[in-house]
Amino acid sequence: MTQQEFPPPILLVEDNPVDLDLTMRAFSRKRLGNPIEVARDGEEALGYLDRWEAGEPLPAVILLDIKLPRVDGLQVLERLKAHERFAKIPVVMLTSSDDNSDLCRAYDLGVNSYIVKPVDFGKFMAVAEQIELYWCVLNRTPR
Template sequence: MTTEAASGPILLVEDNTVDLDLALRAFARRDRTSPLAIEVARDGEEALAFLPRWESGHPTPAVILLDNKLPRVSGLDVLRKLKTHERFRRIPVVMLTSSTEDEDVRTAYAAGVNSYIVKPIEFGKFIEVAEQIEVYWCTVNHSQR
């Protein structure tokens, strides 16, 4: 295990503009020596459109933050597609969602999600979650890709 930061961006897949703004502001407020690259997909179809880009050499993300309830293609369908892809199945995926339903949690873990986090409503709590995600998934835990 290494402690240097992962080189890829964070892919944030979020359709709710308020939650998207909250997440982007939380990551921007984090005090760091180098800026954190964040790419955004606003629905499941946009998220899946990254696969051909990654196959052609675009940097793969250090972690994907994936909402569950997305238009066009659900977060669970995006997760399943990623986890069955030969090259990209090792990219860590964190389900960052408002759903607290036990069935949603079980289904996400059965599909291969690496972590399931319920979105906090308060900005201060969201900053804490952003910090924990960044520290763990982008610095401490490097997947073998």
């Protein structure tokens, strides 16, 4: 099997250990085929731009929190969408922020979807299943 035949990774950008664990458990229970790569702050997420430039596979989708240390998620989104090659990577804000100004700013910067994290684990599992189904199975992006 060549490297291109492997499912592309999902980049999860999350600093909260509880939310990170919840997300990983939800994907694990759904037996997600895509490998999960984790960045724990915005600066670490921006480091992926260099890695992708060096030839690492682009993610199928980026799940991005807004409230991150060092560089916030909206700044990460802005940098991604300003990059000619990486602007087409789907970005889903997966955040606890229900603030309308965050929502509007994210869409102004080119986010593909904005999901407020459910507090209930069962509902979160349903969200994870929908993310997997839509962004990793059904959605097609240019390569």
